[in-house]
Amino acid sequence: MPIHMGIKCDVCQTVHFVATSRSVRLRESVEGMYRLTCQPPCHEVREFRKEGMHPYRVSDDVFKRGYAEEGEYELVQGIGLRSARVPPAGQRSARAR
Numbered sequence: 752m753p754i755h756m757g758i759k760c761d762v763c764q765t766v767h768f769v770a771t772s773r774s775v776r777l778r779e780s781v782e783g784m785y786r787l788t789c790q791p792p793c794h795e796v797r798e799f800r801k802e803g804m805h806p807y808r809v810s811d812d813v814f815k816r817g818y819a820e821e822g823e824y825e826l827v828q829g830i831g832l833r834s835a836r837v838p839p840a841g842q843r844s845a846r847a848r
């Protein structure tokens with residue numbers, strides 16, 4: 752299964768994929784800062800930087816949906832950001848300056 756960069760909500764353990772999730776937005780006021788607004792019924796709001804993302808192994812269907820619930824993802828250890836897919840939002844941020 753493919754590996755994608757995601758951010759995990761510590762409250763409900765859902766992983767949101769930066770590239771496909773509608774819950775993750777790049778903040779325009781603070782450079783390099785993302786904001787995650789978890790989906791209902793959780794509603795947890797969390798701000799994070801690229802370093803806060805981790806690679807997760809998930810099925811294509813789950814990735815396209817934008818998030819993976821507990822048991823649907825597997826954290827990949829020992830893989831750096833460089834070898835994982837860089838989310839489009841991050842590329843856009845780098846080009847802005």
Ligand SMILES: [Zn+2]
Nearest residue numbers: 760763789793
């Ligand atoms: Zn949550």
